[in-house]
Amino acid sequence: MNPPADITVTPRWIARDGVPWFPVTGEIHYSRISPERWSDVLGLARAGGLTSVATYVFWRHHEPRPGEFDWSGPRDLRGFIRRAAAHGLEVVVRLGPWSHGEVRHGGFPDWLVGSGVPTRRDHPEYLGRVRAFYAQIVAQLEGLTHDDGGPVIAAQIENELADQPEHLATLRTMAEELGLQVPLWTATGWGGARLPESLLPVCSGYADGFWADSLAAWPSFCRVHFHYEEVRDDLGVGDDVARALAAEATSVSPSAAPLPTAPQSPDPQTPFLTCELGGGMHVAYHRRPLVSGEDVAALALATIGSGSVWQGFYMYAGGSNPFGGGAAHPDGEQESQATGYPNDVPQISYDFGAPIGEHGRIRPHYEMLRRQHLWLAADGHRLAAMRSRVGGGSAEDPHSLRWAVRSDGDSGYLFLSTYVPDGHLDPQPALQLRLGPEQGLDASQLVPHEPVDLPAGISTVWPVNLPLDERTRLVSATAELLTRREEEGGAVVVLTARRGIPVQLLLAGAVEVSGPCRATGTDDGDTFVELTADPGPEVLLTCGSVRLLILDEATADQLAVLPVDGRESMVLCSAPVHAEPVHADSVRPAATRLVVHTEEPEVTLDVWQGAGTSPRWRRRLVSAPRAGQQEVLCRSLVLPATAPQPRVGGPEERLAAPADFSGAAVVELSIPEEHLEDEDQGSGQLLLRVDWTGDVGRARLGDRLISDHFWHGREWEMDLTPWREELRRGSLTLELLPWCAASGVWVHPSVREVEDGVVVRSARLIRRERVVVTG
Structure with missing residues (x-):
């Protein structure tokens, strides 16, 4: 066994065996996902370019009664970590004890909340309870930590506790004393936040926030994340809960410190690490954001342009709160006004609009983020050591170009943006910038070589003086670096052309270039290259000793780097695909096979054979004849329904989720028997997608609630796979409350103009097949 890598922290980056390292982490909550789905979710996360996953350990999910701990089934933290390791993922364990995560009482057990013991401070009785909980976690992690050759590389202490540095230090010391x-x-x-020196600060940034007031068109705290900025602190994330908890603390201790009114300046002695970049956004009853894939990708790229050296996403995969018996509270395991919090959120759904949805649906930002993550895998070791310098643009000016440069003196990346979620910035015609010492580059140069028009609504990054190999250097390009592969005939560097931006390349010196392009010499003796064909999977240029593969965006969105026949290969697939270990119990990646998840009966799968082969891509068709969809409603329905009287509650007096469904429209859906056969189990999922408009929906099987939805513009999706037996005995009942614009509920302007009432446009059964690719 190889010794574990030496992981150290410098003032500007994290190093792995002395080399700058750029980790990518996504939040996945094991206790919100059935264990049967863990492997697929983790495999898709790895295929999406994550290097690690983070997960909360929700105290209430494990100790429902004092001293009675449960680590079984969906609460099997150890099993989840082992499965992550089998997929080649490292793990960040968020220990709590308070977690938030939109969980009832922030994850505290009801018995602790009702005990009257002061929490989240160095109170002896509270620390005793925490010690018992931490001891259980440490036992679950035995043999799985980094020093033991395992995947657990980090632990987060508490969450969003800004004014108790001594308590945070105590918690770390306690965990270490227990053996972590x-x-x-x-x-x-x-x-x-005021943190002790023993803990590294990690940062956040969201494109929108469900916790904002319902009158906020776009929360002001989100704007900073769409331009390049040195400030890392964010006073908006969870500020409503912070106010509620601060008020409670003040009632106990009038001398409690007031909440900050201005963001902190960054500490020059700590690197810019993130753990909560919004991978989407949850919804509350009073405010229901609709964050797009473009929003998520632009925010993530702006964070890199601002100097991040660790991309951490919350959430990366959605899930469902525990419900229906066991340790679940009868009022639900969700954050609610009934528990003193400002917001009512869905009782079951924690989809979060994440790249991987609550039931495994892959959203566009999964692919958009994967393009960034492949780039970080290829060049993150260099990027992590590059300083960021803001070139222009601000949150207040909608007309000027927003841009920044990260550079190491010799080479770097130019970040450009005309994107904001609430309306695109002006296009930038004839764009050309002079970069030089002010941007950290040793020599002055124009980028791009010839001016190009930058469209409105785009966020992109271009390489500057990128070494392609020892002999060839890319001075500039109007395309994004996607990945690079080392082949026997030399390096293959893959670029992505963005829509509306013509590809031009400038190579240092006189370089012989062949392929679908036009190459000319410049006055400075360099080689200027323009494409003569549209970018795509066959557009390959030979530039000296290097080959450049230039993809269009649609093709780049299909590209993953996965193990095929024992080596990492580029794969193009028209459906989500990942690699899974052949031996599921392996703690380390071993032999793997490809798994395709498809809602279509036929999938194309292309594997890169090499630049010197013909054809370069080897295609195979993957068949899934049972995949597809079927309508279960023959026509659109406009249904009579009566809205209950609006209520407000919680410390912020916000609209409260309705409890009275007596006036709801009721739809009974019978699922055809052929979809409920036992042979389907284990081969995929049976999903129901409802396209509707209204206020709140609930789905029931008899008296059992199996799904809920606050309408916000996305389809309501539920997984019927676990309920096949019940569906044989009866129908599925949908209870739908009507939309009422006058209620004051905030939804996104793009979906806001709907009629009051309930409209069910369609209800479709989706058969998503899981196909193991063999041969």
Whole structure:
């Protein structure tokens, strides 16, 4: 067994065996996903370019009664970590004890909340309870930490606790005394947090926030994340809960510190690490954001342009709150006004609009983020050591170009943006910038070589002085670096052309270029290259000793790098695909096979054979004849329904989720018997997607609630796979409350103009097949 890598922290980056390292982490909550789905979700996360996953350990999910701990089934933290390791993923364990995560009481068990013991401070009785909980976690992690050759590289202490540095230090010390040894210890650093020196601050940034007031068109705290900025602190994330908890603390201790009113300046001695970049956004009853894939990708890229050296996404995969008996509270396991919080959120659904949805649906930003992550895998070791310098643009000016440069003196990346979620910035005609010492580059140069028009609504990054190999250097390009592969005949560097931006390349010196292009010499003796064909999977240029494969966006969105026949290969697939270990119990990646998840009966799968082969891509068709969809409603329905009287509640007096469904429209859906056969189990999922408009929907099987939905513009999706037996005995009942614009509920302007009432446009059964690719 190889010794574990030496992970260290410098003031500007994290190093792995002395080399700058750029991790990519996504939040996945094991206790919100059935264990049968863990492997697929983790496999898709790895295929999406993650290097690690983060997960909360919700105290209430494990100790429903004092001293009675449960680590079984969906609560099997150890099993989840082992499965992550089998997929080649490292793990960040968010220990709590308070977690938030939109869970009832922030994850505290009801018995603790009702005990009257002061929490989240160095109170002896509270620390005793935490010690018992931490001891259980440490036992689950035995042999799985980094120093033991395992995947657990980091632990986060508490969450969003801004004014108790001594308590945070106590919690780390306690965990270490109990035997937890990891290279990295972190704590959330936003909200003006004061942290002890023993914990690294990690940052956040969201494209929208369900916790904002329902009158906010676009929360002001989100705007900073769409331009390049040195400030890392965010006073907006969870500020409503912070106010509620601060008010409670003040009632106990009038001398409690006030909440900060201005963001902190970044600490020059700590690197810019993130753990909560919005991978989407949850919804509350009063406010229901509709964050797009473009929003998520632009925010993530702006964070890199601002100097991040660790991309951490919350959430990366959605899930469902525990419900229906066991340790679940009869009022639900969700955050609610009934528990003193400002917001009512869905009782079951925690989809979060994430790249991987609550039931495994792959959204566009999964692919958009994967393009960034493949780039970081290829060049993150260089990028992590590059300083960021803001070139222009601000949150207040909608007309000027927003741009920044990260550079190491010799080479770097130019970040450009005309994107904001609430309306695109002006296009930038004839764009050309002079970069030089002010941007950290040793020599002055124009980028791009010839001016190009930059469209409105785009966020992109271009390489500058990128070494392609020892002999060839890309001075500039109007395309994004996607990945690179080393082949026997030399390096293959893959670029992505963005829509509306013509590809031009400038190579240092006189370089012989062949392929579908026009190459000319410049006055400075360099080689200027323009394409003569549209970018795509066959557009390959030979530039000296290097080949450049230039893809269009649609093709780049299909590209993953996966193990095929024992080596990492580029794969194009028209459906989500990942690699899974042949031996599921392996703690380390071993032999793998490809798994395709498809809602179509036929999938194309292309594997890169090499630049010197013909054809370069080997295609095979993957058959899934049972995949597809079937309408279960023959026509659109306009249904009579009566809305209950609006209510407000919680410390912020916000609209409360209705409890009275007596006036709801009721739809009974019978599922055809052929979809309920036993042979389907294990081969895929049976999903129901409802396209509707209204207020709140609930789905029931008899008296059992199996799904809920606050309408916000996306389809309502539920997984019927676990309920096949019940569906044989009866129908599925949908209870739908009507939309009422006058209620004051905020939804996105793009979906807001709907009629009051309930309209069910369609209800479709989806058969998503899981196909193991053999041969």
